[in-house]
Amino acid sequence: MTTNNSHEEIQSTLKDIVSAKVSRRGVFAGIGGLSAAALLASCGSGGSSGGENGALRWGNWPLYLDFDEKTKKYPTLEAFSKKFGIETKYFEDYNDNDEFFGKVQAQLKLKKDIGYDVVTPTDWMAARWIRLGYTQKFDSANIPNASNILDTLASPSYDPKREQTLTWQGIMGGFGWNTAKNPKGVRTLEDLFSPQNKGKIVVLSEMRDTIGIILQAQGVDITKVTEDQFMNAVDFMAGKISDGWIRGVKGNEYAEDLTSGDATAVIGWSGDMFILASENEGKFDFTIPESGGTISGDNFVIPYTATAEAKKNAEKMINYYY
Known part of the structure; x- marks a missing residue:
């Protein structure tokens, strides 16, 4: 997904992605990633024979x-x-x-x-x-x-x-960042979209995490999401892509972007970030957003x-x- 597409094209593509991954009607209910019991509120190829x-x-x-x-x-x-x-x-x-x-x-x-x-x-x-x-x-x-x-x-x-x-x-979805580029940390959506991170933000292709975190930052109770609230979060993400803030929507590949320096802040997973931090002498850090993260x-x-x-x-x- 490139940042030179029109906002309308990006918005349409995102809606297709989200619709394929999460039903609007059941948005985050009972998916094991963002139900009431699964919410952190505010705090290659295989072988050929076997x-x-x-x-x-x-x-x-x-x-x-x-x-x-x-x-x-x-x-x-x-x-x-x-x-x-x-x-x-x-x-x-x-x-x-x-x-x-x-x-x-x-x-x-x-x-x-x-x-x-x-x-x-x-x-x-x-x-x-x-x-x-x-x-x-x-x-x-x-x-x-x-x-x-x-x-x-x-x-x-x-x-x-x-x-x-x-x-x-277990997996926690939240914010990960390069500590040198973000010395004050990333604890809110506003922190994520700080000027030093423009064009170097990667978010997860697992929409349950990315959209879930955006929704909570917008003050939405993700156990009771309406379609309008859901699509508002999608529109917000589409806007950040078209405006050049988000460089990629990826799976585990975001870890490579962080280590290469192509990304300075991400919506990512705790396990990856803790390992990256331990292997790179504290160069990276992770936290659950102040507004709430995800767990699955x-x-x-x-x-x-x-x-x-x-x-x-x-x-x-x-x-x-x-």
Whole structure:
């Protein structure tokens, strides 16, 4: 999305994006990212074979698992493989929920191998996988540690008995920034759109986070959003793009923009930002906006295309991490 398009073109494109990702009528209700229980108020590609014939293949988000820069390996995953004798292949192939789903949907419809035995969609997308019949129910005997799940996460509306999903990591949506360019921090929408950040702001393509944060900054209770309020937030975002403030609407790629210096402030996710801060000696920081942020979870899901052996190995891995 470029900044030299007309405001009307950008506005139309954004409305198409938002409509595809979030229904207006149900805007943020029960999506696992912005319902009343999920609101923080004011404070690559997979492998080609798996199961019996290959390694356990896990598709996940970038910056989401411990990584040793010296060995270029994932210590906890290496420890799992050593303990159970299960070869694993780890793919940081998630950039955006819709993007990843679009990549595997055709194979799922055909009941063909999708290249992964475990995937990690966000709550609302996990709900879609379940609704479409693309998941397998866990064998609870293989995951006794599932009892360790937090009470607040134990019974989501889309999987009330946690039979097909288990939370991998919680996610907070808020503001991230380059501390040298924003020495006073970014705590409000006005801070985000400060002059030093013009043309160097990236916002998430996950509209539940981006539009949710904008709505709250506009004083909207996002558990009771009207269509007019929702589209006002979309119009606000479209205006910031056409006026040259926002350089990109992206998934996890925004982390690359921050590290390269192409972006100085973002609407981003806590996990990414905390890792960027730890790896770059405090060059970056993150906070929940004063007006409120978002919270949701990414979940272990076993596709129904995984073989019986792969499913059993996946359950061992899930239990190991729990």
